[in-house]
Amino acid sequence: MKIIECPRDAMQGIQAFIPTDVKAKYINQLLQVGFDTIDFGSFVSPKAIPQMRDTAEVLERLELEHSASKLLAIIANSRGAEDAAKYAQIDYLGFPLSVSETFQQRNTNKSIAQALQQLAEIQNTCQKYDKTLVTYISMGFGNPYNDPWDVETVIRFVEELDKLQVKIVSLSDTVGVATPENITYLFSHLIPAFEQIEFGAHLHTTPTTWQEKVEAAYQAGCRRYDGALRGYGGCPMAKDELVGNMPTENLVSFFENKGLNLGLNKDALQAAMAESGAVFL
Template sequence: MKIIECPRDAMQGLKQFIPTSLKIDYINQLLRVGFDTIDFGSFVSPKAIPQMSDTAEVLANLDLENTTSKLLAIIANVRGAEDAAQHNQIDYLGFPLSVSETFQQRNTNKSIAEAMGQLAQIQEICHKHNKTLVTYISMGFGNPYNDPWDTDTVLHFVNELDKLQVKIVSLSDTIGVSNPDNISYLFSSLIPAFKHIEFGAHLHTNPNTWQEKVAAAYSSGCRRFDGAIRGFGGCPMAKDELVGNMATENLVAYFTGIGVNLNLNNAALDAAIAQSGAVFS
């Protein structure tokens, strides 16, 4: 079981700039918890996401000596991938690929066809620099733009990613429209069909429906879950109102409750939860 903590996703939509020192202290605390991966920052245009303009500085000040956690950085184009790949501390490059043409334009300023072309180049950069590419299928459970969506479309996208030898694919409910039925159908269809791909769940949600979504994904074979402490964040490019992330503490409580050993430092997690108040105030 892998829990991916996403402070980058929690921070990126906030208009008030979080001081770099606060980011460093907070992410260092998260590194003590023992999450499989920390989605810590992004190498994207500072005009598009001003909050992440200090990602390289944050990275340079992280304490990676006493942690088992790996680092993931989000990139939106080839240039961002080249920048991120220069940092040996980064293990994963994450690219948002949308099944919605409208959202692909809003999120990365390119068409789906252009994004697929760049993704092939990014995969080459990852191979050259010993990074692993994580591809997020954004709007994977529907979109608010009336763009075409069905489960066969998602299957088609995964097949195209498989041709590029993408090894980690995270199905992303960018606006909180997933439900147990489509979650179960997609994971139970994809996991057996692409056994060599690791599938993850990046589920934005409201506080009332999170558990049924986690249960549906887990019972369908998903063993990789993204979260953000206290459910902070959401995608600022998605629509006018943010839908928060899956709260990490809910994930931990759920899996602990059904007997899954997450190998986390619970005292460090409690400290991170307490510290988050100062970061996101």
């Protein structure tokens, strides 16, 4: 079971700039917990996501020597991929590819066709620098824009990613519209059909719907989950009212109740929970 902790996703929509040292201190605490991966920052235009303009400076302050966690950075184009790939500390580059034409334009200022072309270039960059590309299928469970969506469309997108030899695909419930039914349908069809791809769940949710979503994904075979402590954050490009991230502590309790040993340092986790208050409140 892999849990990807996403402080980047939690921070990026906050308007007041979080000081670089505060970000770094928080992420350093998260690095001690034992999460598989930390989604720590993004190499995108400061005009698009001002909060993440100091990602390179944060990276310089991270204490990676005693952590087994890997680092993931989000990028939105080839230039960002080149910038991020030059850092040896970064293992994964994450790119948001949307099945919604409207959201692709809002999120990366590109059409879906242009995004797929960029994705091919980014994959080449990843291979050049020995990085692994993680592709997020944004609006993977539906969208609020009345753009066409069905499960067959998502499957066709995965087929295109498979042609590019993308090895990790995370289905993103960007505005929290996923249901247990379409979560079950997608993962139960995709996982056996594309055995060479690791599928993840990036679920945005409300306090009353998180468990049914995780249960559906887990029963359908998903073993990679994104979360953010206390459910902070959401996607600032999605719509005016944000749906929160999946609370990581809920994921931890859910999987432990299933009898899984996640190998996490619980003292470090509690310290990170406490530290989050200084960052987000």
